[in-house]
Amino acid sequence: MLNNFAPIVLLLLLVSGCNPQSNHKLTSGVHIENVIRKGSVIKVKPEKLEFYKSLHANPWPLVDSMLTVCNIRNYSIYYRDGFLFSYLEYTGADWNKDMEKLAADSVTQAWWKLTDPCQEPVESATQGEWWADLEEVYHLD
Amino acid sequence: MLNNFAPIVLLLLLVSGCNPQSNHKLTSGVHIENVIRKGSVIKVKPEKLEFYKSLHANPWPLVDSMLTVCNIRNYSIYYRDGFLFSYLEYTGADWNKDMEKLAADSVTQAWWKLTDPCQEPVESATQGEWWADLEEVYHLD
Numbered sequence: 001m002l003n004n005f006a007p008i009v010l011l012l013l014l015v016s017g018c019n020p021q022s023n024h025k026l027t028s029g030v031h032i033e034n035v036i037r038k039g040s041v042i043k044v045k046p047e048k049l050e051f052y053k054s055l056h057a058n059p060w061p062l063v064d065s066m067l068t069v070c071n072i073r074n075y076s077i078y079y080r081d082g083f084l085f086s087y088l089e090y091t092g093a094d095w096n097k098d099m100e101k102l103a104a105d106s107v108t109q110a111w112w113k114l115t116d117p118c119q120e121p122v123e124s125a126t127q128g129e130w131w132a133d134l135e136e137v138y139h140l141d
Numbered sequence: 142m143l144n145n146f147a148p149i150v151l152l153l154l155l156v157s158g159c160n161p162q163s164n165h166k167l168t169s170g171v172h173i174e175n176v177i178r179k180g181s182v183i184k185v186k187p188e189k190l191e192f193y194k195s196l197h198a199n200p201w202p203l204v205d206s207m208l209t210v211c212n213i214r215n216y217s218i219y220y221r222d223g224f225l226f227s228y229l230e231y232t233g234a235d236w237n238k239d240m241e242k243l244a245a246d247s248v249t250q251a252w253w254k255l256t257d258p259c260q261e262p263v264e265s266a267t268q269g270e271w272w273a274d275l276e277e278v279y280h281l282d
Contacts, residue, residue, distance in 0.1 A: 039219040039226060056279035064281050074282065076228070078180040078275035081265050085180060085275060087217070087228040124222050134219035134226060138197035140205050141215065 036090040039134035048118035062107040070098040177231040180275035189259035203248040211239040
C-alpha cells in the first residue's frame, strides 16, 4: 500500500517545492530554498555601449553556465541614459563564497577583461564597489 | 503495467512544467505560460522619499492583490541616488488590457493619488511616459 502511494507523495513534495511565486519554499515544513534578490547599478562608457551590448547579445555559454553553477538565476541587465541596472536572484547559501568561485573562473576572468573597461562605478559608490547596490523599497511575490 | 507507470509520467510532466529557471513553461508540448520581464525607471522627489518608502514598506493589501489579479508578479522597486528602478514579471496575455483594469480600480487610484506626487519622469522620458522603460541588454534564466 505504501509503495503504491510513494510516487504520489513524491509528486506532491516536488510540486509544493516549485511554486515560482514564493521566495520561501517549504516542503513538509523543511526549508529547502531561500531566494535573495539583488539590484545594482553601474555606469557604461558611451563609446563602449555598443560593444557592451553586442557582447551581452551573445554571451559566452561558459560565462552563463558558471553563473548558474554559482547559484545565480533570473539575471537581467538593463540600459538607459548611460546606466546599466541589474536584477538577479541568488539561491545559494554563501554569496561571498560563490562570488569567490566565480572570480576564480578563467573564462569569467576573460569575459570581465572585456566588460570591465566598458564600465565605471557611479559617483555614490563606496570605495572598491563596482556594481553599486540598490535599496529594495518594495516587493510583491 | 501502464497504470504502474502513470504516476511517474504525471510526475515528469509536472516537474518539466514548473522549472523556475524557464520562462517558457511547457507541459506535453502545450504552451501554458510566457513571462514578460519589464524594467523601468522614474525620479523620486527628495522631500518625498521617506514618505514614498514608508508607504511601500507597508503596502495596502488591496493594492498588492489587484497587481496579482492583473498578472503582475515578482515585482520589486529599488532606490538609489534620487531614482526608483522597478523590475516585474507579467504573466498575462494582454498587458494593455490588464493595465486598464488596474487603472480602473478605485483602491489603486487612491494609492496612486499618494505615490504620483512623489515621482517625476526622467528627463529622457517620452511624452506621456511616467515610469520610463529600460532596455534589456542581457538575460540569463
